[in-house]
Amino acid sequence: MLGRQPAPIPRGKTIDQLAAPLIPEGLPSDLLQRRPDILQAEQNLVAANANVGATRALYYPNISLTGALGSVSTVFASLLTDPATTWLVAAGITGPIFTFGGIEEQVASAEAQERQAQLVYRQTILNALRETNDALTGTQTKLNEVEMQRQRVDALRESARLSRLRFDKGLADYLEVLVAENELFAAELAGVRVQSERYVQLINVYQAMGGGWVDIATQASSQVSSQSKPASAQ
Numbered sequence: 001m002l003g004r005q006p007a008p009i010p011r012g013k014t015i016d017q018l019a020a021p022l023i024p025e026g027l028p029s030d031l032l033q034r035r036p037d038i039l040q041a042e043q044n045l046v047a048a049n050a051n052v053g054a055t056r057a058l059y060y061p062n063i064s065l066t067g068a069l070g071s072v073s074t075v076f077a078s079l080l081t082d083p084a085t086t087w088l089v090a091a092g093i094t095g096p097i098f099t100f101g102g103i104e105e106q107v108a109s110a111e112a113q114e115r116q117a118q119l120v121y122r123q124t125i126l127n128a129l130r131e132t133n134d135a136l137t138g139t140q141t142k143l144n145e146v147e148m149q150r151q152r153v154d155a156l157r158e159s160a161r162l163s164r165l166r167f168d169k170g171l172a173d174y175l176e177v178l179v180a181e182n183e184l185f186a187a188e189l190a191g192v193r194v195q196s197e198r199y200v201q202l203i204n205v206y207q208a209m210g211g212g213w214v215d216i217a218t219q220a221s222s223q224v225s226s227q228s229k230p231a232s233a234q
Contacts, residue, residue, distance in 0.1 A: 011077075011093045016126050022029060022087070023136065023139060023205060025093040026093055027029075027209070031209040031210055032125070032129070032132065032208075032209060032210055033129045033210065034209075034210030035128055035208075035209075035210040036210075037124050037127075037128070037212075038121075038125060038128055040118050041117070041121040041124040041125075044117050044120065044121070045114075045118060045120075045121045047117075048110070048113050048114040048117035048118075049114055049117075051110045051114070051126050052107070052111055052113075052114050053129070054108040054110075055106045055107045055109075056107055056110075061133040070106075097209065110186055128208065131204075131207075131208040132205070132208040132209055134204075134208075135201060135204035135205040135206060135207075135208040135209075136208075138201040138204065139198065139202060139204075139205055141201075142194060142197050142198035142201050142209040143198060144168050145194045145198075146195055148192050149190055149191040150191060152187050152191075153184070153187045153188055153234040154182050156180070156184040157184055157188050159183075159184070160177070160181050160183075161182040162180075163176050163177045163181075164177055166181075
């Protein structure tokens with residue numbers, strides 16, 4: 001996909017230290033034009049329109065107006081005065097018309113394919129909008145779940161610390177410590193799972209929008225960080 005050999009992946013950070021891009025406000029719907037399915041449906045529609053034009057062109061007679069109707073070096077107006085030449089011209093004109101409905105059927109088929117391409121194009125756009133809405137909603141939901149799980153882990157970590165302290169002071173048995181630490185461990189595993197699901201939703205957003213919003217998010221994040229530096233310094 002990158003057109004080069006994969007480079008080593010930097011390691012050493014925990015999942016909490018991974019910087020996930022925040023989705024900025026006001027992203028334009030033009031980003032959806034980068035989706036491969038929309039590009040394909042658009043090109044199919046262009047091809048269908050061109051096919052209609054090419055099929056309708058069969059109605060027009062394929063005749064030469066000068067020099068190719070049985071007469072040499074004679075203009076088209078003089079050809080019409082010759083009965084034999086007039087018959088040739090008329091045959092060339094009426095030939096594409098009297099085809100027992102063949103051309104009409106081809107035109108109708110091409111127009112039906114064009115209407116089908118239009119419906120597919122519209123359906124593809126609606127599907128892209130639906131996938132984008134689902135991905136954005138899922139991202140927000142997972143972001144809320146991550147925050148709630150973080151608060152739960154903090155509370156259980158404090159509970160485990162107090163249980164250990166009570167055990168050290170002889171006010172509780174070790175079973176209370178084990179229960180508190182098991183609950184903390186289960187909450188931490190759930191937190192990692194929810195965090196991973198949030199990254200999956202971010203990937204879904206990138207796929208649904210066709211990419212491109214990460215650059216906007218990076219610029220917005222840099223602007224926010226630059227504006228917050230003087231306030232933090234004070």
